[in-house]
Amino acid sequence: MPENAEKIRPKAAFFSFTCCEGCQLAVLSCEDELPDILRALNIVYFREAMTEKRVEPSQREDYDIAFVEGSVTTQKEITKLKHIRKKAKTVIALGACSSTGGLNCLKNRFPMDFVKKTVYGKYAEKYKKTFETLPVRPIDSIIKVDCYLHGCPISKTEFLSAFTALLMGKTPITQNYPVCVDCKMAGNICVFEKGMTCLGPVTRAGCDAVCVTYGCICWGCRGLVDDPNVSAHKETLKRYGLTAESMLRSFDLYGNCSLRKSGSLGVRPAKK
Amino acid sequence: MKKNLHIKIHEITRVEGHGDIVIDIRKGRIKELRLDIIESPRFFEVMLVGRKYDEAQHIMSRICGICAVSHTSASLKAIEAAMGMTISRQSLLLRKLAFCGESIQSHILHLFFLVFPDLLGAGSIAPLLTAEPELARTGLELKRLANEICAVVGGRHIHPISLFPGGVAHTPEEADLKRLKKALLASFAKLDYTLGFLSNIPVPQFAKPRETISLKARGEYPLHDGKPYSDKEGAIEPEEYSRKVKEYCVNHSTAKHARTKSGTFMVGALARLNNNFKLLSPRAKAAAKKAGLTLPLENPFMNNMAQLIECFHLTDEAAGHIDSLIENGLKSEPVKKPRNGFKGGRGIGIVEAPRGTLYHDYTIDKNGIVKKADCVIPTAQNLRSIEDDLKAFVPTLLDRPREEIRRGVETLVRAYDPCISCSTHIMDVRFV
Numbered sequence: 001m002p003e004n005a006e007k008i009r010p011k012a013a014f015f016s017f018t019c020c021e022g023c024q025l026a027v028l029s030c031e032d033e034l035p036d037i038l039r040a041l042n043i044v045y046f047r048e049a050m051t052e053k054r055v056e057p058s059q060r061e062d063y064d065i066a067f068v069e070g071s072v073t074t075q076k077e078i079t080k081l082k083h084i085r086k087k088a089k090t091v092i093a094l095g096a097c098s099s100t101g102g103l104n105c106l107k108n109r110f111p112m113d114f115v116k117k118t119v120y121g122k123y124a125e126k127y128k129k130t131f132e133t134l135p136v137r138p139i140d141s142i143i144k145v146d147c148y149l150h151g152c153p154i155s156k157t158e159f160l161s162a163f164t165a166l167l168m169g170k171t172p173i174t175q176n177y178p179v180c181v182d183c184k185m186a187g188n189i190c191v192f193e194k195g196m197t198c199l200g201p202v203t204r205a206g207c208d209a210v211c212v213t214y215g216c217i218c219w220g221c222r223g224l225v226d227d228p229n230v231s232a233h234k235e236t237l238k239r240y241g242l243t244a245e246s247m248l249r250s251f252d253l254y255g256n257c258s259l260r261k262s263g264s265l266g267v268r269p270a271k272k
Numbered sequence: 273m274k275k276n277l278h279i280k281i282h283e284i285t286r287v288e289g290h291g292d293i294v295i296d297i298r299k300g301r302i303k304e305l306r307l308d309i310i311e312s313p314r315f316f317e318v319m320l321v322g323r324k325y326d327e328a329q330h331i332m333s334r335i336c337g338i339c340a341v342s343h344t345s346a347s348l349k350a351i352e353a354a355m356g357m358t359i360s361r362q363s364l365l366l367r368k369l370a371f372c373g374e375s376i377q378s379h380i381l382h383l384f385f386l387v388f389p390d391l392l393g394a395g396s397i398a399p400l401l402t403a404e405p406e407l408a409r410t411g412l413e414l415k416r417l418a419n420e421i422c423a424v425v426g427g428r429h430i431h432p433i434s435l436f437p438g439g440v441a442h443t444p445e446e447a448d449l450k451r452l453k454k455a456l457l458a459s460f461a462k463l464d465y466t467l468g469f470l471s472n473i474p475v476p477q478f479a480k481p482r483e484t485i486s487l488k489a490r491g492e493y494p495l496h497d498g499k500p501y502s503d504k505e506g507a508i509e510p511e512e513y514s515r516k517v518k519e520y521c522v523n524h525s526t527a528k529h530a531r532t533k534s535g536t537f538m539v540g541a542l543a544r545l546n547n548n549f550k551l552l553s554p555r556a557k558a559a560a561k562k563a564g565l566t567l568p569l570e571n572p573f574m575n576n577m578a579q580l581i582e583c584f585h586l587t588d589e590a591a592g593h594i595d596s597l598i599e600n601g602l603k604s605e606p607v608k609k610p611r612n613g614f615k616g617g618r619g620i621g622i623v624e625a626p627r628g629t630l631y632h633d634y635t636i637d638k639n640g641i642v643k644k645a646d647c648v649i650p651t652a653q654n655l656r657s658i659e660d661d662l663k664a665f666v667p668t669l670l671d672r673p674r675e676e677i678r679r680g681v682e683t684l685v686r687a688y689d690p691c692i693s694c695s696t697h698i699m700d701v702r703f704v
Contacts, residue, residue: 016290017312018311018312018314019314020334020335020336020337020340021336021337021338022334022336022337022338022340022430022431023337024337025337025338025381025430026337026430028381028385029415029419029429029430031412031413031415031416031419032412032416034412035401038398038401043398046396073312073313073314074312077312102334103319103331103334104314104319106318106319106320106323106331107314107315107318107319109322110318114318115315115318116315118315118317118318118321119313119315119317119318120521121521123521126521126523127521127522127523130523130524130525130526131313131526133312133313133315152334152431153337153428153430153431210427210428210433211427211433213427213442214426214427214433214434214441214442215433215434215436215440215441215442215607216433216434216436216441219330253323253327253330253331
């Protein structure tokens with residue numbers, strides 16, 4: 001390794017907000033590639049895996065790439081996130097929770113006081129500060145995001161290809177066509193033919209339609225494609241005798257945050 | 273001995289989730305000793321309310337990336353119990369196989385990524401890749417195999433797909449199962465190597481009698497099925513779990529704490545070994561003998577060894593499930609529907625997640641909509657025990673240098689393999 005290798009290796013940090021940490025785990029699950037990843041990056045912060053990388057972002061100068069998983073649900077997280085943006089050249093949203101708010105957004109169907117009281121009961125009032133919570137938001141409602149790695153969890157292949165692109169100084173490409181394309185390539189029978197409903201026609205691809213391959217439907221975890229043909233999807237549902245209610249329910253399993261944003265079944269504006 | 277000591281460890285590293293440790297010793301006495309859980313709560317109970325029954329396992333899997341199969345399994349058992357659904361033998365075997373894969377994956381991740389760096393004085397697995405390449409590679413290979421088991425059955429190990437109410441929605445290929453079986457048998461050599469390494473590392477002498485709770489079953493080491501059992505109080509009926517294992521809140525933790533009649537108890541691999549040692553596979557028993565284990569285990573640091581012993585058992589069990597699946601002949605089966613005329617009901621699903629007994633409890637209405645959910649998470653059950661152990665352990669360290677105390681404290685917390693993300697996703701308060 002050349003002497004100035006430390007300077008060449010991009011400084012990277014992994015941050016985790018409100019989530020299950022499954023997307024960081026997906027990174028750690030690249031067992032074959034992990035030694036190379038660790039060689040290629042100068043990891044400056046990765047609390048879940050590394051003690052020597054425990055220094056808080058506020059005490060760090062800067063980093064080239066910040067991977068951020070999880071959505072934002074507390075004031076503290078907002079402050080920390082803004083700080084990360086200031087210090088990082090590139091911010092990558094890792095997974096559904098940070099990209100679109102993910103499943104966490106199901107919480108937003110209810111007023112926060114009700115949410116706290118249901119879970120913590122009398123303690124919600126007693127230990128007010130401990131159990132503080134805000135409606136769930138994706139990280140791009142607070143800061144600018146340079147690249148989104150969608151999915152719940154992220155796709156390993158997509159992570160590795162984005163990672164390679166970043167190392168080469170290129171902007172990672174994420175798919176902007178529906179899951180149906182992936183699903184055809186996987187050779188699956190369309191779930192509509194099996195009498196089920198599916199969000200594949202409007203959901204962003206890049207997952208190899210793994211949920212359909214393994215006997216289920218597309219739940220829409222990767223968010224809507226930039227220009228989904230939403231009304232055509234409604235038509236399809238109608239043709240197969242499905243109700244608007246069940247459709248809406250499927251739509252808001254992952255789409256609650258973005259749906260709220262535009263107030264209808266609309267589309268979140270594509271990020272520049 | 274130091275008279276005054278103040279340590280605050282902000283965001284313990286190499287644990288899943290965010291936690292701080294606060295230690296305040298004045299005049300040689302513990303004034304304050306807390307494990308602060310600062311993870312943002314996620315409110316899963318509320319998230320589940322109003323959702324359809326067949327979305328529940330999908331939502332609840334997202335409680336944790338590491339033990340997603342356990343949450344999915346507990347969730348499925350609760351749904352199926354509430355709605356009177358039965359599953360085929362093949363489905364049960366597949367679910368149990370995925371369960372073994374996840375438990376091995378979780379234990380290996382904990383041991384190699386989180387614990388071994390402590391034992392070797394490293395900060396993470398990264399320096400071990402060059403300093404101890406064989407050991408690090410062994411860990412990565414064991415972990416990859418475990419992930420593959422989950423992937424062959426469930427589509428992926430983080431948030432499995434095919435595990436669905438009424439069965440398993442995808443049937444794996446026989447060839448894939450045979451490949452896994454071969455790899456499982458080959459992995460015993462790697463486990464032996466790991467055992468050789470871990471048994472040579474001295475364990476801090478810190479035995480303290482404790483109540484241990486785990487599932488207990490007849491004829492099999494209880495992981496996916498069984499009834500809760502306390503080595504002090506005996507069997508716990510599923511319906512009375514919320515009275516026997518009482519949850520409560522403390523101001524320094526967004527995760528709840530729990531206690532039994534006698535107070536503090538421990539769950540996890542150590543508890544399972546204490547309660548079910550006889551049911552381990554012969555290979556696992558031999559490994560325990562080699563490691564010089566004596567029951568009951570009372571030293572929380574031995575939880576690491578207990579996890580490794582379980583890996584031997586889980587590998588045997590996974591291979592056995594594959595044999596049974598192939599013997600029965602793999603067939604594509606549709607998942608079963610809830611029984612006709614379902615009028616609504618409550619169901620409790622209990623499994624042994626890698627970190628201990630996990631309870632999911634749902635009430636579902638006649639339309640199949642979840643009305644109420646409750647979940648008791650292993651780490652929440654262990655938090656009180658971790659604090660109690662710290663209170664007993666820290667005074668034995670006071671004459672050591674500060675950095676060593678800090679390290680000792682973190683090592684003890686890590687031995688419990690706490691999953692803080694999980695434990696802050698707890699639901700439904702029951703008042704004590």
